[in-house]
Amino acid sequence: MERVAVFPGSFNPFTLGHADIVKRGLELFDRIVIGVGINEQKAASSEETLPRVTVLRRLYANEPRISVEEYSTLTVDFARQHQAQFILRGVRTYKDFEYEQQIAEVNRQISGIETVILFSKPELSHISSSIVRELNHFGKSVNEFLPDGLHISDYSL
Numbered sequence: 001m002e003r004v005a006v007f008p009g010s011f012n013p014f015t016l017g018h019a020d021i022v023k024r025g026l027e028l029f030d031r032i033v034i035g036v037g038i039n040e041q042k043a044a045s046s047e048e049t050l051p052r053v054t055v056l057r058r059l060y061a062n063e064p065r066i067s068v069e070e071y072s073t074l075t076v077d078f079a080r081q082h083q084a085q086f087i088l089r090g091v092r093t094y095k096d097f098e099y100e101q102q103i104a105e106v107n108r109q110i111s112g113i114e115t116v117i118l119f120s121k122p123e124l125s126h127i128s129s130s131i132v133r134e135l136n137h138f139g140k141s142v143n144e145f146l147p148d149g150l151h152i153s154d155y156s157l
Contacts, residue, residue, distance in 0.1 A: 003028070005086040005116065006079040008035040008071075011052050013132055013155045014059070017124045019147040021090035022066065024118055031065050033082045038072040055154045059147060076111035087113055092120040092128065 005025060011018060011034075025032050034056055036049045053070050060066040071078040079087055087107060091097045097117070104115035132142045132152075142152050 002030045002083075003086070004031045004033065004082060004084040005029040005088040006033045006035050006075065006082060006084040007088040008037055008075045008078065010049075010129070011036055011056065012048075012129050013146060013152065014052065014056055014150065015124075015127050015129055015132060015145050016147060017090060017092065017120055017127045019059075020121060020124055021088065021118050022060075025088045025116075026063075026065060028116065029065075029086065029088070031067070032088065033084060034060070034066060034068045035071045035075065035078050036068065037075070038070065051155055055150060059149055076107050076113050079113050080111070085113060087115045089115055089117050090120055091117055092125045 005028070007018075007022060007025060009018065022032060022034065036052045036056065038049050049070050053068055056068040060068065069078075069082070071081075073081075075087060079085075087104070089100050089104070091100055100115070100117055104117070107113055107115060127145050132145050135145075136142045136152050143150075146152065
């Protein structure tokens with residue numbers, strides 16, 4: 001049976017930390033579906049997420065085990081749509097862990113889908129999308145925090 005995981009997030013922007021979780025996830029799963037979520041609580045829209053989907057599809061164009069899709073449903077429903085048995089998440093801090101643990105327990109209770117948590121590598125744990133956005137807002141170079149081939153100009157921040 002193929003082991004499929006969904007890696008959900010807003011990925012605004014997709015950082016080195018995200019890329020590392022995907023790379024390490026490929027050691028565990030046969031296929032990963034990167035789900036770029038539309039978070040209506042954050043006033044995100046399909047218009048805002050489409051550039052992220054396009055950028056990630058380009059980044060992983062040569063990796064047939066990775067697909068990139070936009071979604072606006074519950075993550076467990078998105079996972080079911082893609083026959084995923086797992087949700088892949090990365091955590092950087094204990095605060096991230098506490099938050100992810102609660103969501104993982106609810107997701108398992110309502111769907112039976114397990115969450116697999118990978119801890120960030122120490123050298124990447126300081127990188128977050130919100131910090132990258134803030135640095136970019138104040139005119140600082142942030143491309144060093146993004147995977148090779150991605151540039152902040154690829155995003156509509």
